[in-house]
Amino acid sequence: MYRLTNEQYLDLYYYMRLTREFEETILKLYRQGKIVGGAYTGNGNEATAVGSAFALEKHDYLFPMHRDMGAHLVKGQTLRNLMLQHLARGNSLSKGRDGTGHYADPPLRIYGNISHLGAMVPMACGVALASKLRREGSVVLTYIGDGGSNVGDIHEALAMASVQRLPLVLIIENNQFAYSTPVAKQKAMEKYSDRAMGYGMPGFTIDGTDIEEVYQVCKQAVERARRGVGPTLIESVTMRMHGHSAHDGADYVPKELLAEWRKKDPVERIERTLIERKVLTPSVKAQYEEKIQATLDDAVRFAVESPYPPGEEAVVGVYAE
Amino acid sequence: MALLTYIEAISKGLWEEMERDESVILLGEDIGKFGGAFKVTKGFLDRFGEERVIDTVLAETAILGAATGAAVVGMRPVAEMQFADFVTTGFSQLVNNTASIHYRWHIPCPMVVRLPSGAGIHGGPFHSRNPEAWFFHQPGFKIVAPSFPHDAKGLIKAAVRDNNPVIYLEHKRLYRHVKGEVPDTDYTIEIGKGVVRREGNDLSIITYGATVHQALETADAMAKEGVSVEVVDLLSLMPLDTELILASVRKTGKALIVHEDNLTGGIGGEIAAIISEKAFEHLDAPVRRLGALDIPTPYSPPLEEFFLPNAKKLTAAARELAAY
Structure with missing residues (x-):
């Protein structure tokens, strides 16, 4: 067991709350027509994103997916930068070449996803390979969804990672739906973690709404990877509480299923726990809320006031010098 | 060396x-x-x-x-x-x-x-x-x-x-x-630059890779017929050495573009377009292209031979272009 201090618990809470509020703001901006493209949230996935990234050290690498905004935040990304990305501004990390979490921030060791599901996992293997060769002791944490886990890239990457004993942790976020397709149409076996056996690597299935369980299992996997023993596959069972993206009303999701999962809302869960343990006091909660609101207001204002890139900049930078 | x-x-x-x-x-x-x-x-x-x-x-x-x-x-x-x-x-x-x-x-x-x-x-x-x-x-x-x-x-x-x-x-x-x-020395070739393998005045063969060798054979054969063929070896396809291509075509007035890849949608089409956009007034004949046939690569030797460009096919195309 890795013991968490009260301060760390509060950090976890803060980041989960921040993720939730950030994504609510994104949805609001989307409805106001301010988001240039689609808007994706990880509502229901906050504990998985935050708890897993919390298991990383500063020098570890993060390859998040589109439901892992909390992981970006834990790894040190600012709301300003994330907002600029969503609003396609010229001073965003991608300089307006791509949106949402699709950016790289090498100093923070964050490498965002592309839209082709699974494509980043082989790439994450390459980073893990480099870390191993250079004796960095850095681990690579990456994610895929229940649907995306069927893309061949995942198989190839896990084959390589297990044979080469790469310092890699892959989390399959089983959030019950791949766009409109229920998970029963994505897999025939009981658990995604069963797949780990086929690669000779450890596999775990965890409650992805339970921040403590997420953190413990991810931390063990990360430290195992750091010791050079090899990769771990973790299935985190969660629920995609929103549609695939903001345009999707997700009528295909049974109401009862949502109601059932709402009882396990990860943000409310940690809040309840920390209040019960008297770690989160009303005054601390109020402080956090104020801080989150102020940071969000600043990020929105900063992004809205930032200019788009000039059109002619489109041709710059296809090649590196 | x-x-x-x-x-x-x-x-x-x-x-x-x-x-x-x-x-x-x-x-x-x-x-x-x-x-x-x-x-x-x-x-x-x-x-x-x-x-x-x-x-x-x-x-x-x-x-x-x-x-x-x-x-x-x-x-x-x-x-x-x-x-x-x-x-x-x-x-x-x-x-x-x-x-x-x-x-x-x-x-x-x-x-x-x-x-x-x-x-x-x-x-x-x-x-x-x-x-x-x-x-x-x-x-x-x-x-x-x-x-x-x-x-x-x-x-x-x-x-x-x-x-x-x-x-x-x-x-x-x-x-x-x-x-x-x-050479045993530590040298590099600049990416994006081609070379003129053989200087000539009557027509340019623009090619790369394996077909460069066929182009050189063609140049030898055509020389015996009194036709001076220039062979441009692109070496880099991206970036393409457009200046080298255009300089050669402006000198000879005739262009035969050759690659082993099949013709349709091949790089030769792009080169032909560049020549017609930028050197049209220097052309004395339509730009010619020669590539493999637009079929999958067949296995049996006679089929494969029929499919691929070779020095004989290049020479025939060059002869035709020279006579235009």
Whole structure:
């Protein structure tokens, strides 16, 4: 067991709350027509994103997916930068070449996803390979969804990672739906973690709404990877509480299923726990809320006031010098 | 200076780069102890060890994805596809991810994809591809296609040092059939520059890779008929040396574009368009193209021979163009 201090618990809470509020703001901006493209949230996935990234050290690498905004935040990304990305501004990390979490921030060791599901996992293997060769002791944490886990890239990457004993942790976020397709149409076996056996690597299935369980299992996997023993596959069972993206009303999701999962809302869960343990006091909660609101207001204002890139900049930078 | 085969020159260049820079690593199937299907990396494992000469799982997406990942964090990976044909199974990585990394992420992705390409070795439909046009159409790659050992060494070294993904086409039929003087010195060939292999005044053959050798035979044959043929060897397909192409066509007034890849949608079409846009008033005849037929690569020798360009077909086309 890795013991968490009260301060760390509060950090976890803060980041989960921040993720939730950030994504609510994104949805609001989307409805106001301010988001240039689609808007994706990880509502229901906050504990998985935050708890897993919390298991990383500063020098570890993060390859998040589109439901892992909390992981970006834990790894040190600012709301300003994330907002600029969503609003396609010229001073965003991608300089307006791509949106949402699709950016790289090498100093923070964050490498965002592309839209082709699974494509980043082989790439994450390459980073893990480099870390191993250079004796960095850095681990690579990456994610895929229940649907995306069927893309061949995942198989190839896990084959390589297990044979080469790469310092890699892959989390399959089983959030019950791949766009409109229920998970029963994505897999025939009981658990995604069963797949780990086929690669000779450890596999775990965890409650992805339970921040403590997420953190413990991810931390063990990360430290195992750091010791050079090899990769771990973790299935985190969660629920995609929103549609695939903001345009999707997700009528295909049974109401009862949502109601059932709402009882396990990860943000409310940690809040309840920390209040019960008297770690989160009303005054601390109020402080956090104020801080989150102020940071969000600043990020929105900063992004809205930032200019788009000039059109002619489109041709710059296809090649590196 | 040493007399080396084309394949020895590639090996030599790679070896020198691995000696020079320890961030250069190799990834591929059977490249370790076995030395690769064609033996380009024979002996590399003993010298550089299994951490830098990585025998991978049989999984092209993993190889190309891992090379991409290693490249963005500062390594200089060289990925070998056992045959150019098999790059298709890792195609999504290259075109969706690798090619646009610098554009999207503003960080370099210095990697080389070595593609043993080309037909004429009775490889049939699955071991004979010339895949350059696929990559030519996708912004973000550099593409090189050496024809002689000297350039094979200079270009592999330049490709390793380039900060972009470079597609390195090595023609299998040239591997052991072409020999040439290769300096022992540390030299590179600038990517994006072609050369005039043979000077001439009456018509230009613009080509690259294996068909350069056919073009030179054609130039010899045509010289006997009193026609002076200029042979332009592109060496790089992306960036394309348009100035060299245009200068040659402006001088001779006639252009025959040749590649071993099949004609439709091939790079020759783009070159023809460039010539007609930028040198139309210098042309004394319509631009001619010659490539393989628009069919899958057949296996049986007479079928394959019928399918491919060769010196005889080139000479016939050149003769016709000269007479126009």
